[in-house]
Amino acid sequence: SQTIHQWPATLVQPVGSPLSLECTVEGTSNPNLYWYRQAAGRGLQLLFYSVGIGQISSEVPQNLSASRPQDRQFILSSKKLLLSDSGFYLCAWNRREIGTGELFFGEGSRLTVL
Amino acid sequence: QKEVEQDPGPLSVPEGAIVSLNCTYSNSAFQYFMWYRQYSRKGPELLMYTYSSGNKEDGRFTAQVDKSSKYISLFIRDSQPSDSATYLCAMSSGNTPLVFGKGTRLSVIA
Numbered sequence: 001s002q003t004i005h006q007w008p009a010t011l012v013q014p015v016g017s018p019l020s021l022e023c024t025v026e027g028t029s030n031p032n033l034y035w036y037r038q039a040a041g042r043g044l045q046l047l048f049y050s051v052g053i054g055q056i057s058s059e060v061p062q063n064l065s066a067s068r069p070q071d072r073q074f075i076l077s078s079k080k081l082l083l084s085d086s087g088f089y090l091c092a093w094n095r096r097e098i099g100t101g102e103l104f105f106g107e108g109s110r111l112t113v114l
Numbered sequence: 115q116k117e118v119e120q121d122p123g124p125l126s127v128p129e130g131a132i133v134s135l136n137c138t139y140s141n142s143a144f145q146y147f148m149w150y151r152q153y154s155r156k157g158p159e160l161l162m163y164t165y166s167s168g169n170k171e172d173g174r175f176t177a178q179v180d181k182s183s184k185y186i187s188l189f190i191r192d193s194q195p196s197d198s199a200t201y202l203c204a205m206s207s208g209n210t211p212l213v214f215g216k217g218t219r220l221s222v223i224a
Contacts, residue, residue: 006157034211041122043216044158044202059211090157100146100165103204103212105157 002027006091006106013113019064019078021109023091026072031093033074034103035066038088050074086113117141120203120215129224133190137203137215140184144205144213147179149188152200152217161201162188193222 006023013019025031035047046059048066056066063082067075074091088110092103120137127133135149145166150158162177164170164186170177176189186205190197203215 041216043120044204044214046211049211088155092157100163100206100208102146102148102160102163103158105150105159108155108157110155 002093002104004091004093004104004106006109008109009107010110011112013081013111015083015113016080019076019081019085019111021076021089021091021111023074023076023106024072025093028093028095029071031072031095033068033072034092034094035074035076036090036092038090038108039086044090048076081111081113083113086111117213118203118205118215121218122216124219124221126221126223127193129193129195129222131193131222133188133193133197133220133222135188135190135201135203135218135220137186137205138184139186139205139213141205141207141213142181142184143207145181146206146208147177147186148204148212149175149177150202150204150214152202154199158202195222195224197222 003026034049036044050068064078090108091106118139147164149162151161152158164177164179167179167181174191178187198221200217200219202217204212206212
């Protein structure tokens with residue numbers, strides 16, 4: 001069976017500090033990978049998605065970047081955090097062969113920027 | 115007009131009630147429709163999945179899609195306190211990223 005791991009689960013960071021959130025998927029190959037952010041009252045906002053190693057699509061211009069160094073690893077980064085980066089970050093995957101858009105989510109990382 | 119509109123609630127109902135959750139959308143290319151359930155501080159989990167128009171039933175849950183009206187619904191029968199969560203509608207035209215509604219927060223009171 002497939003599993004998705006996301007860490008850290010919770011973090012509190014000062015403004016201007018760097019960020020690295022990691023996500024790995026097990027039990028499947030060639031997944032599409034996604035980073036979403038969920039802020040209060042704003043729903044799920046797609047930040048980045050990737051259909052393969054080194055292939056990143058950005059949906060929203062912002063203070064964040066994403067990388068996919070391995071087939072089943074997706075990393076969300078920032079060099080300098082802003083207060084507005086606070087939120088609940090969710091990694092997700094789906095199968096490239098299935099064009100249904102169905103997503104499987106990780107447990108999320110809650111970021112508070114102070 | 116936003117691509118997907120969903121009333122954020124909150125919605126509070128007594129145990130045993132029938133719950134109706136709805137979304138409207140503007141993109142006529144959407145043909146895959148889903149409902150996700152999200153418990154507090156957890157990631158969303160897929161609850162119902164429907165392709166194109168029609169109904170789909172799974173236990174106490176029924177999903178309806180009306181493409182002519184660009185309107186989808188989720189019905190929960192005999193609602194339970196364990197159904198208390200945020201429900202997100204989501205849709206896609208195919209192998210493209212899902213577009214989500216803002217979610218409706220539901221509380222079922224025992």
